[in-house]
Amino acid sequence: METFDKLTGIAAPLDLINIDTDMIIPKQFLKTIKRSGLGVNLFDEMRYNQDGSEIETFVLNQPAYRHAEILVAGDNFGCGSSREHAPWALLDFGIRCVISTSYADIFYSNCFKNGILPITLPKEQVDILMADAQKGANARVTIDLEAQTVTTSDGESFPFEVDAFKKHCLMNGLDDIGLTMENVKSIDTFEEKAAASRPWV
Structure with a gap:
């Protein structure tokens, strides 16, 4: 899994509530x-017409936001629904x-x-970031995970909370496999001792 420390990138405004996982990645995929x-x-259903052509008004189809992170x-x-494909799709598009x-x-x-940082902020701060994102590609937002801050293109900064272990x-x-591999020496030692004490297993 790719590390996440500091990210400065284009922020796409999606000013809709209750975006569910089927909207993020429809079930047929x-x-x-x-x-x-x-x-x-x-x-998919918000980005494309039935003939496969792009819906020009959808934010990620607009030139300013095609490379939003x-x-x-x-x-x-x-x-x-709890489909893990939702963060997979976001990450594959480039959303971190x-x-x-x-x-x-x-x-x-x-x-x-899956390497995506979900930040929770009060509505008034999200509204400021939403307005900042609507400025387009020149308005870049900075996420500093170490300092736990979000900074707008105008330099206004908001602190956010994140679980220390997840951070x-x-x-x-480190994903689940990476966490397991951190203990690989202990695992190998256990398996060697187990094999020596129970060779018939």
């Missing part, structure tokens, strides 16, 4: 178990951070496990 290739289908969204982001007032618990947890995992690029 859940057949794959690969984490790559889903970015093209991110927000931060998403500023409305309340209750990631609600609905989501900012909202609240998230569904499972989606929130899945973000950390450690993101900053060191």
Whole structure:
């Protein structure tokens, strides 16, 4: 998993509440178990017409936001079913951070496990960031995970809270497998002792 320390990038404004996981990645794209290739289908029903052409008014189809790395969204982001494909699709598109007032618990947890930082801020601060994001590609937002701050393009900074363990995992690029591999020496030692004491197993 890629490490996350400091990110300065384009923030896309998605001023909608209750964006559920089926809106993030519709069910017909859940057949794959690969984490790559889903970015093209991110927000599929909002991004494309039935003939496959782009809906020009959707934010991620606009030239200023095609390379957005931060998403500023409305309340209750990631609600609905617990599909892990939702953060996979966001990450594959290039989104490394989501900012909202609240998230569904499972989606929130899945973000950390896949290298995405979900930041929770009060509505008045999200509104400021939403307005800042609407300025376009020249308005770049900075996320500093070490300092736990979000800074607008105008230099206004907001602190955010994050669980210390989840912060450690993101900053060191540790998913569940990475965490296990940190203990590989202890695991090997245990297996050697177990094999010596129970050779018949």
